[in-house]
Amino acid sequence: MKDFLQKVNSYIKEAFGASKYLFDGITVTFDHLRRRPVTVQYPYEKLIPSERYRGRIHYEFDKCIACEVCVRVCPINLPVVDWVMNKETKKKELRNYSIDFGACIFCGNCVEYCPTNCLSMTEEYELATFDRHNLNFDNVALGRLPTNVTSDPSVKSLKELAYLPKGVMDPHEVSSDDPRVGKLPEEVLDWMVSNNPPEELSVTNSNK
Amino acid sequence: MNNGLDLEYSFNEALKAIGLSSELAHIIWLPFPMLLVLVAAVVGVLVTVWLERKISAAAQQRIGPEYAGALGVLQPIADGLKLLVKEDIIPAKADSILFTAGPILVLVPVILSWLIVPFGQNLLISNVGIGIFLWIALSSIQPIGLLMSGYASNNKYSLLGGLRAAAQSISYEIPLALSVLAIVMMTNSLSTVDIVNQQNTAGILSWNIWRQPIGFIIFWICALAECERLPFDLPEAEEELVAGYQTEYAGMKFALFYLGSYINLILSALLVSVLYLGGWGFPIPVETFSSLLHLPLNAPAIQVITATLGIVMTILKAYLLVFIAILLRWTTPRVRIDQLLDLGWKFLLPISLANLLLTAGLKLALPRFFGG
Numbered sequence: 001m002k003d004f005l006q007k008v009n010s011y012i013k014e015a016f017g018a019s020k021y022l023f024d025g026i027t028v029t030f031d032h033l034r035r036r037p038v039t040v041q042y043p044y045e046k047l048i049p050s051e052r053y054r055g056r057i058h059y060e061f062d063k064c065i066a067c068e069v070c071v072r073v074c075p076i077n078l079p080v081v082d083w084v085m086n087k088e089t090k091k092k093e094l095r096n097y098s099i100d101f102g103a104c105i106f107c108g109n110c111v112e113y114c115p116t117n118c119l120s121m122t123e124e125y126e127l128a129t130f131d132r133h134n135l136n137f138d139n140v141a142l143g144r145l146p147t148n149v150t151s152d153p154s155v156k157s158l159k160e161l162a163y164l165p166k167g168v169m170d171p172h173e174v175s176s177d178d179p180r181v182g183k184l185p186e187e188v189l190d191w192m193v194s195n196n197p198p199e200e201l202s203v204t205n206s207n208k
Numbered sequence: 209m210n211n212g213l214d215l216e217y218s219f220n221e222a223l224k225a226i227g228l229s230s231e232l233a234h235i236i237w238l239p240f241p242m243l244l245v246l247v248a249a250v251v252g253v254l255v256t257v258w259l260e261r262k263i264s265a266a267a268q269q270r271i272g273p274e275y276a277g278a279l280g281v282l283q284p285i286a287d288g289l290k291l292l293v294k295e296d297i298i299p300a301k302a303d304s305i306l307f308t309a310g311p312i313l314v315l316v317p318v319i320l321s322w323l324i325v326p327f328g329q330n331l332l333i334s335n336v337g338i339g340i341f342l343w344i345a346l347s348s349i350q351p352i353g354l355l356m357s358g359y360a361s362n363n364k365y366s367l368l369g370g371l372r373a374a375a376q377s378i379s380y381e382i383p384l385a386l387s388v389l390a391i392v393m394m395t396n397s398l399s400t401v402d403i404v405n406q407q408n409t410a411g412i413l414s415w416n417i418w419r420q421p422i423g424f425i426i427f428w429i430c431a432l433a434e435c436e437r438l439p440f441d442l443p444e445a446e447e448e449l450v451a452g453y454q455t456e457y458a459g460m461k462f463a464l465f466y467l468g469s470y471i472n473l474i475l476s477a478l479l480v481s482v483l484y485l486g487g488w489g490f491p492i493p494v495e496t497f498s499s500l501l502h503l504p505l506n507a508p509a510i511q512v513i514t515a516t517l518g519i520v521m522t523i524l525k526a527y528l529l530v531f532i533a534i535l536l537r538w539t540t541p542r543v544r545i546d547q548l549l550d551l552g553w554k555f556l557l558p559i560s561l562a563n564l565l566l567t568a569g570l571k572l573a574l575p576r577f578f579g580g
Contacts, residue, residue, distance in 0.1 A: 022539070022540065025539040026532075026535055026536065026539050029535050029538055029539045030267075032269060033263070033266045033267055036269070037266075037269050038269050038270075039269075039270055039271050
């Protein structure tokens with residue numbers, strides 16, 4: 001009899017525990033109702049891509065030496081380097097350079113291995129076209145500078161997580177015109193020689 | 209309150225004044241409340257779909273629909289129109305009669321149960337003397353429709369889903385009926401109007417939820433299970449057996465399932481508010497208002513005010529419960545089929561029986577408080 005009553009007791013305790021779990025869960029869900037949505041409402045709001053963002057590739061025709069390293073390191077040998085050997089000047093003459101962004105995987109190998117730094121990656125990711133053949137960018141199209149999201153007056157640009165000040169998680173609270181968080185190198189030096197750096201970083205009284 | 213706004217009486221008197229007989233006036237009157245409740249049910253579904261999407265979005269820190277009409281209120285209409293114009297497919301080698309009849313059998317009993325939902329003393333389609341029992345009986349037709357849909361789809365996953373859905377529906381009917389039986393025992397009547405009247409003798413203090421707290425919880429859980437809302441949405445969850453018995457349905461037949469699901473949710477919320485939360489009763493009894501204003505209860509102004517107040521209170525209570533159901537959907541994980549059946553048979557059924565016995569004992573011991 002006592003055994004049975006103990007079982008009933010533990011059963012009731014379990015039932016109450018389960019309902020307490022449920023209630024805790026509902027309070028969490030209810031608490032979320034009062035929070036601001038984290039949605040970035042594209043196309044009225046756009047995130048500012050980070051500095052190392054691997055967007056569309058930019059190409060400077062004048063710096064290219066037609067070495068074709070970019071073609072060799074590309075996983076799919078994509079860039080089309082159209083050069084001919086000029087017999088008089090005994091130099092390569094570059095006629096056309098094109099990259100098909102319908103096939104490009106934006107890995108950045110070509111940018112990394114280019115010896116003359118004529119290839120770089122921009123922050124442009126809106127490459128959608130109606131016809132896939134329009135994605136085959138020639139050297140003129142590759143040489144165009146991308147449009148900046150901050151320069152578009154109809155778009156509210158938002159900073160990414162890495163560029164938000166300490167403790168701030170929501171980009172809607174911070175204006176994109178605010179100066180970037182963190183110091184530039186010159187500012188760091190100024191700060192180090194000024195009055196209040198931490199002891200180990202001070203350069204005023206060290207003889208290193 | 210026994211002298212509520214009686215629109216049928218006024219209508220009958222007006223028609224008799226121009227010379228029609230009383231029976232003819234009654235027949236002419238009949239379509240109006242039915243159409244009105246049908247329109248109210250459909251508008252309720254549209255509002256519920258919108259609420260579900262907006263509240264789900266808020267709970268997940270999203271925004272939800274905002275471009276279809278101001279704040280996205282036309283989104284449910286867009287959903288409905290899309291389903292209307294989609295192609296209606298019947299799978300190859302499927303039993304087309306059963307396939308078509310399945311959604312009908314799932315939807316029609318739910319709409320028919322709106323017969324007994326009261327918004328005021330006389331503001332319901334028909335004060336059937338066995339109101340609540342009619343609803344329980346009609347909701348028992350639902351498993352047949354589910355089985356038909358699952359079997360007729362010619363799809364083994366749909367068949368399994370239909371079997372599971374029918375098992376779930378049947379398992380949770382018994383604790384539902386037992387908790388309703390406890391209320392009926394206290395009220396001494398099966399009519400929904402009588403149940404509400406008995407609860408409004410002392411405002412919020414006399415609502416049934418205080419006398420039947422366990423019954424309220426059991427009824428709410430069983431109602432959620434009957435509506436196949438999370439945590440009991442095993443039959444129609446996307447991760448389970450594709451979409452269960454609804455997999456092969458597209459276009460208007462799927463719209464019938466979709467509509468039925470939401471109408472069932474609103475109906476259950478309304479019935480919970482009728483059975484446990486005092487129906488159309490305001491927390492303060494309306495007699496105090498009429499005594500404050502020194503007008504008799506029969507005055508037309510008082511009648512219109514109390515009728516409007518009753519309708520607003522019913523809708524408020526129902527939508528509070530719908531809100532809780534939506535929150536629960538995004539809070540709880542899904543229950544497995546064996547856990548689901550365990551819960552229904554091994555947990556809720558004994559507790560509802562115990563609740564019934566307790567209510568019976570209290571009714572005999574304290575007849576003044578527990579219904580003489």
